[in-house]
Amino acid sequence: MTEQLIEKIETMEKKHEKQKHQREKEYPKSxxxxxxxxxxxxxxxxxxxxxxxxxxxxxxxxxxxxxxxxxxxxxxxxxxxxxxxxxxxxxxxxxxxxxxxxxxxxxxxxxxxxxxxxxxxxxxxxxxxxxDFSQFFAHHHNVEPYIQNDNADMQEKNKLTEFIQTPEDVDKYLQFSYCIKCGLCYSACPTVATDTQFPGPQALSQAYRYFIDSRDTAPKERLNLVDNRHGIWRCHFAGSCSSVCPKGVDPALGIQLLRGHLLGYSKNEKKAAELKERQKKDD
Amino acid sequence: MRQLRGNTSMEREEVADRNNREGMMGWLNPRRYGWERVSYWLQRLTGVGLLAYFIAHIYETSQITGGPALWEAFLELTQTTLGHIILIVVIGMCVFHSANGIRLIFAHGGKGLGKPGRPDYPYDAVSLNYRQKSGIWIALILALVAMLYGASVLFGGE
Structure with missing residues (x-):
C-alpha cells in the first residue's frame, strides 16, 4: 500500500517536472x-x-x-x-x-x-x-448610425416616448452594437483593399444593426443607402473581418443577413408587423 | 533628433494622399485569415481562369470557319500532354467554382451562417462555422476527385 502510494507520488512528481519543463519550453521568451x-x-x-x-x-x-x-x-x-x-x-x-x-x-x-x-x-x-481614421469614420457616418423613429418626439422633453423591446428583439442587434470601431475588420477586408468607396465591414454591419432594431422605422432608407455599385454587393464573404474582430461582432454575419433582406431571402418582420397592425385597424 | 518641418497645406495634402491600401497584394496572400479567405481567393482565381478558358474556347471553336483541316489541326493541340494538363486544371476550376458558388449563393443571403446572439470570450465568429468550412472542403475534395477522374480518362485508357 505504502509502496503504491510512494510510486504514485513519484509519478506525479515526474509529471509535474515534465509539465514545468514544457512550460519553460513554451515560454522561453525573457x-x-x-x-x-x-x-x-x-x-x-x-x-x-x-x-x-x-x-x-x-x-x-x-x-x-x-x-x-x-x-x-x-x-x-x-x-x-x-x-x-x-x-x-x-x-x-x-x-x-x-x-x-x-x-x-x-x-x-x-x-x-x-x-x-x-x-x-x-x-x-x-x-x-x-x-488616419477619417475615411473609416466617414463611411460609418454615411450609414446613419442612429435610430430613426417618426414616433419619437425629440422636441418636447416632457413627452418622452418609451419603446419596449423583448430580449429576443435585443438579441437581433446586440452583438453588432459591441463594435468598438477599432478598424481591424476594415484593414483585413480584401474589398476595402481595392475599393475606396466600399463602406467596409464595420459600416455595413452597423447598417444591419440599425436596420434590424425594432425601434427603427427607416428600414427601406437604410437598404437604399447600401444598395449601390460600391455598396453591399461588393462583399464576397471572405470572412476576414469576422476572424480578426476582437469583440465577437462578426461583421460578415451582419452583412450577409442584411443582403438576405435585399435579396428577399429573409422576411421583413417590421413590414409584416406593420401589415398586421393595418389589418387590425381595418377590421 | 527628428526635424519637423512646418505644417504647410501642401505637406498635409501629401500625407492625406498616402492611402496605404493593400491593393491586389491583399488578395494574393490567402493564408492569413483562415479557410474562408482561401475560398475567396480560389473563387476569384478560378473565376478568372474560367473566363480565360471561355475566351480560348470561343476562339478554338471559331477555327471551324477556316475549314475542317484548320479545325483538326487546332484540336490536335488539346491532345498534347500540356493540353491535357490544361483541361484537367479547367475541370478542377469548373467543379470548385460551381460547388463553392452554390455554398456562396446561400451564404450571401445569410443562410447557414447561424443567428446573432450574445458573444462570449473567446468571441468565435458564428458565421465562420463548420457548415461553411465543410462546404469549402467538400468543394475542394470534389474538384480533386474530378481532376483525378479527368486525368485517368485523358492519360489512361488508350
Whole structure:
C-alpha cells in the first residue's frame, strides 16, 4: 500500500517536472525583438524598420512591450493607445502581418522571438504606427448610425416616448452594437483593399444593426443607402473581418443577413408587423 | 533628433494622399485569415481562369470557319500532354467554382451562417462555422476527385 502510494507520488512528481519543463519550453521568451515600422514622410523620413529588444513576462502584451520600448529605448515611436483593455479600439495595428489590438495580444501567444508591428493597412498612414481614421469614420457616418423613429418626439422633453423591446428583439442587434470601431475588420477586408468607396465591414454591419432594431422605422432608407455599385454587393464573404474582430461582432454575419433582406431571402418582420397592425385597424 | 518641418497645406495634402491600401497584394496572400479567405481567393482565381478558358474556347471553336483541316489541326493541340494538363486544371476550376458558388449563393443571403446572439470570450465568429468550412472542403475534395477522374480518362485508357 505504502509502496503504491510512494510510486504514485513519484509519478506525479515526474509529471509535474515534465509539465514545468514544457512550460519553460513554451515560454522561453525573457526578451523579444520588436521590429517596428517607422516612417514620417512629413519630416522627410522614408519607411524603414527599427529593431528594439525588450524584456517580457508571460503576461506582457504587445502594447506593454511597445510602451516599454517607447519609455526606455526610443521616445520618438509614434503609437496611439488609450484604455489598454480592448475597449477603446485605439491600438489597432498589424502584428506579424495580421490586424490585432496591441493591448489584446500577448507576446507569449505569438511565435518566434521577433514581433513585427506595422500600421493598419487600408488606412492612410500618418506616422510610425499611427493611421488616419477619417475615411473609416466617414463611411460609418454615411450609414446613419442612429435610430430613426417618426414616433419619437425629440422636441418636447416632457413627452418622452418609451419603446419596449423583448430580449429576443435585443438579441437581433446586440452583438453588432459591441463594435468598438477599432478598424481591424476594415484593414483585413480584401474589398476595402481595392475599393475606396466600399463602406467596409464595420459600416455595413452597423447598417444591419440599425436596420434590424425594432425601434427603427427607416428600414427601406437604410437598404437604399447600401444598395449601390460600391455598396453591399461588393462583399464576397471572405470572412476576414469576422476572424480578426476582437469583440465577437462578426461583421460578415451582419452583412450577409442584411443582403438576405435585399435579396428577399429573409422576411421583413417590421413590414409584416406593420401589415398586421393595418389589418387590425381595418377590421 | 527628428526635424519637423512646418505644417504647410501642401505637406498635409501629401500625407492625406498616402492611402496605404493593400491593393491586389491583399488578395494574393490567402493564408492569413483562415479557410474562408482561401475560398475567396480560389473563387476569384478560378473565376478568372474560367473566363480565360471561355475566351480560348470561343476562339478554338471559331477555327471551324477556316475549314475542317484548320479545325483538326487546332484540336490536335488539346491532345498534347500540356493540353491535357490544361483541361484537367479547367475541370478542377469548373467543379470548385460551381460547388463553392452554390455554398456562396446561400451564404450571401445569410443562410447557414447561424443567428446573432450574445458573444462570449473567446468571441468565435458564428458565421465562420463548420457548415461553411465543410462546404469549402467538400468543394475542394470534389474538384480533386474530378481532376483525378479527368486525368485517368485523358492519360489512361488508350
Amino acid at each position: 526578451s523579444v525583438t520588436l521590429k517596428i515600422y517607422r516612417a514620417n514622410r512629413r519630416a522627410g523620413e522614408s519607411p524603414h524598420y527599427d529593431r528594439i529588444e525588450v524584456p517580457v513576462q508571460h503576461w506582457t502584451t504587445v502594447l506593454d512591450a511597445l510602451l516599454y520600448a517607447k519609455a526606455y529605448k526610443d521616445q520618438s515611436i509614434g503609437i496611439r493607445y488609450s484604455c489598454r483593455m480592448a475597449s477603446c479600439g485605439s491600438c489597432g495595428m498589424k502584428i506579424n502581418g495580421i490586424p490585432r489590438l496591441a493591448c489584446y495580444t500577448k507576446v507569449s501567444e505569438l511565435q518566434g522571438r521577433e514581433i513585427t508591428v506595422e500600421p493598419l493597412s487600408n488606412f492612410p498612414h500618418i506616422r510610425d504606427l499611427v493611421t
